[in-house]
Amino acid sequence: MWKDLFVQRKYATLKVTKKNDFIKDENVSTDNIDVDMFTKCPSCGEILINMDLDKNLKVCLKCNHHFRIGSKERIDITFDKDSIEYFDTNMKSLNPLGFPGYSEKLKSLSKSLGINEAVVTGRGKIEGIDVCFGVMEPNFIMGSMGSVVGEKLSRMFERAIEMKLPVIVFCASGGARMQEGMLSLSQMAKVSAAVKKHSNKGLLYISVITDPTTGGVTASFASLGDIIIAEPKATIGFAGRRVIEQTIKQKLPLEFQTSEFMLEHGFIDMIADRNKMKETLHNILKIHMGVKGNE
Amino acid sequence: MNDVDIKIKEIDEKIKKIKDFMNSSGIDLSGEIESLNQKKNELIKSLNPKSPWEIVQIARQKSRPNYEDYINGIIDSFIEFHGDRSFRDDAAIVGGIGFIDKFPVTFISHAKGKNIEENVKRNFGSPHPEGYRKALRLMKQAEKFKRPVVCFIDTSGAYCGVGAEERGQGEAIARNLLEMSDLKTPIISVVIGEGGSGGALALGVADRVFMLENAIYSVISPEGCASILLKDSGRANEAANYLKLTSRDLLELKVIDGIIKEPSGGAHNDAELTAKNVKSVLIDALNELTKMDVNDLVEKRYDKIRSIGVFLE
Numbered sequence A: 001m002w003k004d005l006f007v008q009r010k011y012a013t014l015k016v017t018k019k020n021d022f023i024k025d026e027n028v029s030t031d032n033i034d035v036d037m038f039t040k041c042p043s044c045g046e047i048l049i050n051m052d053l054d055k056n057l058k059v060c061l062k063c064n065h066h067f068r069i070g071s072k073e074r075i076d077i078t079f080d081k082d083s084i085e086y087f088d089t090n091m092k093s094l095n096p097l098g099f100p101g102y103s104e105k106l107k108s109l110s111k112s113l114g115i116n117e118a119v120v121t122g123r124g125k126i127e128g129i130d131v132c133f134g135v136m137e138p139n140f141i142m143g144s145m146g147s148v149v150g151e152k153l154s155r156m157f158e159r160a161i162e163m164k165l166p167v168i169v170f171c172a173s174g175g176a177r178m179q180e181g182m183l184s185l186s187q188m189a190k191v192s193a194a195v196k197k198h199s200n201k202g203l204l205y206i207s208v209i210t211d212p213t214t215g216g217v218t219a220s221f222a223s224l225g226d227i228i229i230a231e232p233k234a235t236i237g238f239a240g241r242r243v244i245e246q247t248i249k250q251k252l253p254l255e256f257q258t259s260e261f262m263l264e265h266g267f268i269d270m271i272a273d274r275n276k277m278k279e280t281l282h283n284i285l286k287i288h289m290g291v292k293g294n295e
Numbered sequence B: 001m002n003d004v005d006i007k008i009k010e011i012d013e014k015i016k017k018i019k020d021f022m023n024s025s026g027i028d029l030s031g032e033i034e035s036l037n038q039k040k041n042e043l044i045k046s047l048n049p050k051s052p053w054e055i056v057q058i059a060r061q062k063s064r065p066n067y068e069d070y071i072n073g074i075i076d077s078f079i080e081f082h083g084d085r086s087f088r089d090d091a092a093i094v095g096g097i098g099f100i101d102k103f104p105v106t107f108i109s110h111a112k113g114k115n116i117e118e119n120v121k122r123n124f125g126s127p128h129p130e131g132y133r134k135a136l137r138l139m140k141q142a143e144k145f146k147r148p149v150v151c152f153i154d155t156s157g158a159y160c161g162v163g164a165e166e167r168g169q170g171e172a173i174a175r176n177l178l179e180m181s182d183l184k185t186p187i188i189s190v191v192i193g194e195g196g197s198g199g200a201l202a203l204g205v206a207d208r209v210f211m212l213e214n215a216i217y218s219v220i221s222p223e224g225c226a227s228i229l230l231k232d233s234g235r236a237n238e239a240a241n242y243l244k245l246t247s248r249d250l251l252e253l254k255v256i257d258g259i260i261k262e263p264s265g266g267a268h269n270d271a272e273l274t275a276k277n278v279k280s281v282l283i284d285a286l287n288e289l290t291k292m293d294v295n296d297l298v299e300k301r302y303d304k305i306r307s308i309g310v311f312l313e
Helices: A002-006 A050-054 A071-078 A102-113 A147-162 A178-202 A239-249 A259-264 A275-288 B003-025 B030-047 B054-059 B067-075 B118-123 B131-142 B162-167 B170-181 B198-201 B221-229 B233-243 B249-251 B271-289 B294-306
Strands: A038-040 A045-051 A085-087 A119-126 A131-134 A167-173 A205-213 A227-230 B076-082 B093-100 B103-110 B149-155 B188-195 B208-212 B217-218 B258-260
Touching: A002 A147, A038 A050, A038 A205, A038 B030, A045 A050, A071 A119, A071 A131, A071 A167, A071 A275, A085 A147, A102 B233, A131 A147, A131 A275, A147 A167, A147 A178, A178 A205, A178 A227, A178 B170, A178 B198, A178 B217, A178 B221, A178 B233, A205 A275, A227 A259, A239 A259, A239 B162, A259 B131, A259 B217, B003 B030, B030 B054, B030 B067, B054 B188, B054 B221, B054 B233, B067 B093, B067 B103, B067 B149, B067 B271, B093 B131, B103 B271, B131 B170, B131 B208, B149 B198, B170 B198, B170 B294, B208 B271, B221 B233, B249 B258, B258 B271
Parallel strands: A131 A167, A167 A205, A205 A227, B103 B149, B149 B188, B188 B208, B188 B217, B208 B258
Antiparallel strands: A038 A045, A085 A119, A119 A131, B076 B093, B093 B103
């Protein structure tokens, strides 16, 4: 019995750094592994091969966690290839309040992300059906809405009125952009007014809410779609979770302010997985055009 | 530009140079910057007798006139109406009908209390979604009966709580913005105290937006801004400078249409006189707006909202 305890077992030692502690195979040396090949799912911890993850539209193959994606990827997976015409690509933010650090932030972000602002607008096709669109960029100052985001979206709605086209907006935003003060807050009214004008013409507006959509964007165009669709488990809310917890001095349950919570409380029409989104949008558009089946 | 403006600009340039030097050399000169900033603030003060932070304090004065003072001072035969017809009556918003001079109006206001009992009842003027839905119901009623709508804004913000989220705070505010943008009757909004973010804007989409001289209107509270961007809520004073939340700043940025004068020291020094000043501005605006064709009115309102923003193309 005691003897067993002292039996020398054979162990393989692994050189595992904290960043890539996913290497389990003892025959693989960690030195030659390209860390950029793998991503750890923040929800279930599964180690995913990036190629597989990309093929699955950045959705975890194990737990269906929807990773945040940028505007470029969103456009690629939603609209028909080569169908896109972009609007107002040269519009840029200024620093109208002289807010410290803002100009520098704008400059470095447009350089690193290759886009000028937190929304990309344009016109494109979904399975051959023409729509105008806005896709927010969650990586650009948290997708926050300043003058440019408000102006680009409003112009896009106005162009959709001229062209008599439906609008689809993919929302992802932390809300109004603090660095532009009241000018940012006013954009909520501006875009909402444009939504109303578009709506008055009998045109369809679909709002697609993705993670995260909060604050001034929830309190304006994100909540104003004729049809509102959300990706699974996206954070959707008005006030920030921490702010509420501080106000009520209680911890909030995990499911608070998620897509599922919003569906239950009647504020969105449906939840659609990313790999079904294009099909869902296409089906809705077809019914609105009175096109049945594959005509 | 006057002399002081030029001096401020020079200081800004100096600060920028020092910052560039700091970045390239790695030498810490933040003390220098701080003293320059101090100089700058003093210059700003000499231009504007009160600093933004001082104005924030006046706007939040407990004794500052509230909805009740204005109803008493401005509106004849006021009758209050209650409820959103869906969930409950939210006492953080007061609404009803009455006369301003010869004009029958629908009056809607955030309602801050003046003592703790009233503030508990009125949730310190922070509405839940049903408050905004009550406001919208009364606005739609005003549209039906062709009454102008007068909204008074006085809230630190829409309430942040579980019930508010469950009942769709975001949706309620959004719906007001959308409906107010083409409500077929004149809308006038006046920021009387604090205009806190989306919860204020939900009563602020209007043909004319006025601010009392010492009122504030901001995308976020100075404390909130300081804690997020400056990582220190104690620097609210500084954040108040950056946010451009005073009536003068917002007139310059074309967010508002006019400033209503307050008695010296602030509205709390003479509520009656303040109400009188507000009333005369409202009567002028009502005279002008009620004469307009309603379709023109709505179109002009759209153009006005549409034109706010600063960008480069």
